[in-house]
Amino acid sequence: EHKHKFLHELPKCEHHVHVEGTLSPELLFSLAKRNNITLPDHFPGSVELCNERYDNFADLQDFLDHYYIGMSVLINEQDFEDLAYEYFKKAKSDGLHHTEVFFDPQGHVERGISIETVVNGLNKACKKAEEELKISTKLIMCLLRHLPVPNCIETIKSAHKYYNDGTIHGLGLDSSEKPFPPELFESCYKLVKENHPNALLTAHAGEEADPIFITNSLDLLNVTRIDHGVQSHRDDELLKRLADNKIMLSVCPLSNVKLQVVNDVKELPIRKFLEFNVPFSINSDDPAYFGGYILDNYIAIEDRFQLTGEEWVKIAKNGVYGSFIDDKRKEEIY
Ligand code: HPA
Ligand code: ZN
Numbered sequence: 001e002h003k004h005k006f007l008h009e010l011p012k013c014e015h016h017v018h019v020e021g022t023l024s025p026e027l028l029f030s031l032a033k034r035n036n037i038t039l040p041d042h043f044p045g046s047v048e049l050c051n052e053r054y055d056n057f058a059d060l061q062d063f064l065d066h067y068y069i070g071m072s073v074l075i076n077e078q079d080f081e082d083l084a085y086e087y088f089k090k091a092k093s094d095g096l097h098h099t100e101v102f103f104d105p106q107g108h109v110e111r112g113i114s115i116e117t118v119v120n121g122l123n124k125a126c127k128k129a130e131e132e133l134k135i136s137t138k139l140i141m142c143l144l145r146h147l148p149v150p151n152c153i154e155t156i157k158s159a160h161k162y163y164n165d166g167t168i169h170g171l172g173l174d175s176s177e178k179p180f181p182p183e184l185f186e187s188c189y190k191l192v193k194e195n196h197p198n199a200l201l202t203a204h205a206g207e208e209a210d211p212i213f214i215t216n217s218l219d220l221l222n223v224t225r226i227d228h229g230v231q232s233h234r235d236d237e238l239l240k241r242l243a244d245n246k247i248m249l250s251v252c253p254l255s256n257v258k259l260q261v262v263n264d265v266k267e268l269p270i271r272k273f274l275e276f277n278v279p280f281s282i283n284s285d286d287p288a289y290f291g292g293y294i295l296d297n298y299i300a301i302e303d304r305f306q307l308t309g310e311e312w313v314k315i316a317k318n319g320v321y322g323s324f325i326d327d328k329r330k331e332e333i334y
Contacts, residue, residue: 007095007298010312011333013319014091014099014283014294016227016250018142018174019080019122020071020107021286022087025050031073043069054289060208060259061176063289071107080121081128087287088129088137094295097333098136098323100200101126102172106144106155115158123167138324140170140200143188145180152188163196169324170200172227173217177209182217189221200224200324202250206231208261211238218247225249225322230256232278233269239276248279248322253300254292255285266304274311279318 023031025047032039043066044050057063074080084101091099103122105115119139126137141159143152162168171192173185182203192199205217207228214232217223218241229249232238242249251273253265262268273280282301287293292300301307307315320334 003302004299006309007302007312008295009095010298010316011320012094012096012294012298012316013281013323013333014096015225015248015281015319015323016102016252016283016285017087017091017099017294018102018104018286019084019087020067020074020104021290022090022288023070023074023083024086024288027083027086027288028070028073031075031079035073035075035079037073037075039072040069054258054291057259057289063259063286064175067286067289068107071104072111074108075113077117077121077124080118081124084122084125085128088125088133088135090287090293092129092133092135094293096135096294098320098325098329100138100140100170100324102140102142102174104142104144104174105159106147106151109155109158110147115155115162119159119162119167136325136329138169138200139167140172140202141168142172142174143185144175145173145185146176149184149187152185153191156188156191160195163192163199168199170202173203173205173221174227177204177207177213181209182213183220186220189223193222202227204228207256207259211235214238215241218245223247228252228256228261229280230261230268233272236276239272239278243277243279246279246322248281248318249273250283251280252283252285252290253297254290258290264304265300268301268304270301270305270307274314279322280315281319281322282315 044053108118201223202225203217203223204227206214227250256262282297284293
């Protein structure tokens with residue numbers, strides 16, 4: 001119990017949370033009502049049935065099939081602002097100081113919601129969180145890897161103005177991993193890098209797929225961070241490379257259990273990462289779907305691994321160091 005208090009007080013930063021994945025069943029149904037959205041017949045019809053469904057995802061794709069329907073209730077700028085601000089308040093109450101938030105513009109533009117609506121709503125929530133909650137925030141746009149590359153390129157072009165005015169800070173890559181390897185997206189990452197050399201480049205890699213997806217993301221996409229990356233434990237050379245180059249992995253323990261990447265949190269290669277000095281942070285991914293926010297994920301790791309206070313301090317410092325913030329803000333947090 002006192003360890004849980006220690007974890008609550010530890011200065012935490014989150015680097016892997018999809019704002020659409022913070023849509024709780026309660027908010028989902030209330031927005032469906034507010035926006036007159038009829039959900040498909042096969043979608044769970046109540047909060048209880050949603051929660052039952054969320055205990056039974058077969059894998060990443062099974063989750064995504066539900067998740068893309070869920071986000072169809074998000075229509076107006078206010079919906080995006082409400083969604084993000086609810087997450088910021090919850091994360092703040094968990095002892096969070098800084099968060100880097102993914103969003104999927106294509107998941108909305110595809111349904112006729114403009115990128116302006118999405119970004120303006122999210123940015124309002126970010127500004128409000130910085131003022132009222134005193135946390136720092138960064139928005140990172142993700143490309144949906146199951147969509148055609150030309151569509152991804154168009155999405156990047158429509159976002160140039162937001163990189164230029166400092167509303168969007170980075171590029172990520174998410175959705176169905178195994179059929180859509182990183183090499184498909186070389187031109188996308190190049191386009192962002194050339195136009196916005198200071199943008200953070202990251203990609204989901206090695207969640208379900210082989211460690212080669214991680215290596216290729218580093219080599220071909222020039223990312224400086226890897227989201228998930230848990231499959232790296234199968235390649236010691238890769239672990240050394242991640243450590244030597246301080247490539248941080250944004251690990252999501254409860255997500256990995258819910259999507260059956262592992263059977264239990266205790267199977268995650270946390271000891272091996274510590275042994276190899278691979279920096280990693282602990283994150284919630286899609287907290288409304290996977291049964292816990294950032295502190296729950298910290299507690300899940302502590303319950304299985306009983307880390308020392310020094311190990312926890314090291315993890316927290318790596319999270320601050322690996323954040324996309326300036327040195328002054330890093331010192332404020334730790
Ligand atoms: N993996 C890939 N795509 C996603 C995820 C994830 O864990 N969460 C939301 N989109
Ligand atoms: Zn993710």
